[in-house]
Amino acid sequence: DTVMTQTPLSLSVTPGQPASISCKPSQSLLHSDGKTYLYWYLQKPGQPPQLLIYEVSNRFSGVPDRFSGSGSGTEFTLKISRVEAEDVGVYYCMQSVQLPPTFGPGTKVDIK
Amino acid sequence: QVQLVQSGAEVKKPGSSVKVSCKASGGTLGSNSLNWVRQAPGQGLEWMGRIIPMLGVTNYAQNFQGRVTITADKSTSTAYMDLSSLTSGDTAVYYCARDQDMPVVPLTYWGQGTLVTVAS
Numbered sequence: 001d002t003v004m005t006q007t008p009l010s011l012s013v014t015p016g017q018p019a020s021i022s023c024k025p026s027q028s029l030l031h032s033d034g035k036t037y038l039y040w041y042l043q044k045p046g047q048p049p050q051l052l053i054y055e056v057s058n059r060f061s062g063v064p065d066r067f068s069g070s071g072s073g074t075e076f077t078l079k080i081s082r083v084e085a086e087d088v089g090v091y092y093c094m095q096s097v098q099l100p101p102t103f104g105p106g107t108k109v110d111i112k
Numbered sequence: 113q114v115q116l117v118q119s120g121a122e123v124k125k126p127g128s129s130v131k132v133s134c135k136a137s138g139g140t141l142g143s144n145s146l147n148w149v150r151q152a153p154g155q156g157l158e159w160m161g162r163i164i165p166m167l168g169v170t171n172y173a174q175n176f177q178g179r180v181t182i183t184a185d186k187s188t189s190t191a192y193m194d195l196s197s198l199t200s201g202d203t204a205v206y207y208c209a210r211d212q213d214m215p216v217v218p219l220t221y222w223g224q225g226t227l228v229t230v231a232s
Contacts, residue, residue, distance in 0.1 A: 001174075039218070041157075048207050048222035049157065060220070092157060096218045100173045101147075103157040 002026050002095050006104035013083040014112045021107045023076040023093035030073060030097070037097040040069055040078045043106075044089040052091075053078065085111055114139035116208050116223035123229045129196040132226045134208030136189040141165040144211035147219055148182060148193045150204040160206075163191060198230045 003026040013019045029036045038056050041049040051060045053069035056076060066081040080087055090106040119133040134146070145162040152158075161172035165184040172180055181194040191208060205225040212220035 037218075041219075043157075048209075048225055049219075050222070051217070051220050054217045054220075060217070094157075094219070099171055101159045101218060103159070106156050 001100060002029075002098060002102050004093055004095060004102050004104035006091075006093060006107050008107060009105065010108045010110075012110050012112050013080075015085060016082050019080045019083050019087075019109060021078045021091055021093075021109075023071075023078070023104055025074050025076075025095050028073050028097075029076075029095050036072060037095055038069075038071070038076050039094045039096065040067075041092045041094060041103075042087070042089050043092065044086075047089075049092060083109070083111070114142070114210065114221050116210060116221055118206075118208060118223040118226045121227040121229070123231065124198050126199055126230055126232055128198055129194060130198060130202075130228050131192055131194045132206050132208075132228070134191045134193070134223050136191075136210065140189050141184055141186065141191055142210050143213050144216055145218065146182075146184060146191045147209045147211070148180075149207045149209055149219070151207070151225075152201075152204040155204075160193070165191070195228075198228075200230050202228065203230045204228060 005024045007022045029038045036056050040053040043049040057069045068079050090108050092106050093104040115137045117135045124130050147162040148160040160176050163170045163182045163184050184191045207225050208223040209219040210221045211218050
């Protein structure tokens with residue numbers, strides 16, 4: 001199984017400041033079809049996860065443009081340009097290049 | 113907008129089984145995967161398995177092989193996850209999550225979660 005490593009595991013951010021989360025899979029997420037199957041989810045307290053970013057850098061419908069994803073191969077980053085209070089929760093990266101899909105351990109983001 | 117509505121919380125005895133349902137209201141189960149993911153208290157997300165309802169094909173995570181069965185009833189747009197031989201380690205919130213059809217994006221739409229508590 002592909003192991004997903006996230007850093008940091010927790011982050012405390014001042015509103016309006018940027019935040020960045022790293023995700024490193026144990027193997028390349030580049031598929032032979034040319035796509036890279038890396039996703040980012042946010043789980044707000046008491047809620048199911050919600051999709052933010054698919055295939056590295058595509059924002060899902062309704063996701064604010066302060067969220068952006070980048071990276072390739074085995075190094076990926078989620079950036080929040082200006083953190084807002086509603087962004088608190090746990091952020092997970094996930095790969096689906098091979099079964100089983102696997103998630104990172106999560107990065108807990110709170111507001112200072 | 114597809115919504116996934118799951119069955120209510122369950123309390124089970126060790127050694128028993130639990131069956132959780134996931135109904136797609138306002139749509140269908142889709143033409144791609146319907147997945148089950150669980151989350152133990154204070155822990156991360158663990159994929160359990162999936163079914164492709166149109167094909168009836170299932171895939172299960174190695175950790176759950178032989179204990180989990182995922183089925184789907186297309187006529188009622190409902191999927192089911194059956195987990196047997198329960199232990200306290202199976203206490204968790206169980207989520208169903210459906211792929212988006214076009215473009216294909218995995219685990220796009222999530223149910224609200226079902227808490228399964230295993231206790232004697």
